[in-house]
Amino acid sequence: MKLYKIKKSNIDKNGRGLYATKNIKKGTKIINYVGNIISVKESDNNPKFDNKKPIYLFNLNKKYDLDGDVSWNIARLINHSCSNNCDYEGKGLKIWVTAIKDIKKGEELTCDYGFSYDSDFKQYPCKCQSISCVGYIVRQGSRWRINKKFKKNYRVNN
Numbered sequence: 234m235k236l237y238k239i240k241k242s243n244i245d246k247n248g249r250g251l252y253a254t255k256n257i258k259k260g261t262k263i264i265n266y267v268g269n270i271i272s273v274k275e276s277d278n279n280p281k282f283d284n285k286k287p288i289y290l291f292n293l294n295k296k297y298d299l300d301g302d303v304s305w306n307i308a309r310l311i312n313h314s315c316s317n318n319c320d321y322e323g324k325g326l327k328i329w330v331t332a333i334k335d336i337k338k339g340e341e342l343t344c345d346y347g348f349s350y351d352s353d354f355k356q357y358p359c360k361c362q363s364i365s366c367v368g369y370i371v372r373q374g375s376r377w378r379i380n381k382k383f384k385k386n387y388r389v390n391n
């Protein structure tokens with residue numbers, strides 16, 4: 234039995250997501266993140282990846298990237314959350330989506346998309362609705378910058 238099923242997402246109201254079909258223990262490999270292995274040179278030069286937001290693009294090593302923007306990559310349906318319960322884990326040329334918390338049956342699987350904080354972060358609002366949501370899809374290590382921004386606004390307006 235697969236550990237996930239595809240369902241209408243609670244996060245992305247217009248899209249789909251993956252949901253746990255049973256309780257999943259922290260550390261469990263849930264699904265293989267698959268795609269086409271392309272050279273770093275190719276992803277650098279291909280206009281498809283020009284927006285600098287590598288939603289489906291993973292760097293595997295110095296030479297190769299993995300382009301997961303293919304219909305047979307079910308793991309691409311996993312949505313971003315500021316309080317994600319899964320993460321991408323690379324080994325060699327393989328990427329797994331692994332549980333980083335105990336996940337209950339019926340919970341939506343979520344990852345950290347790892348977007349960096351830059352001038353256009355506002356193009357990617359986050360709708361994860363978790364308590365720790367910063368409002369935008371930005372990787373965990375950079376979220377403090379947004380929090381700082383929010384705090385500043387808070388002081389100014391109040």
Ligand SMILES: [Zn+2]
Pocket residue numbers: 314315316359360361362363365366367368369
């Ligand atoms: Zn969020």
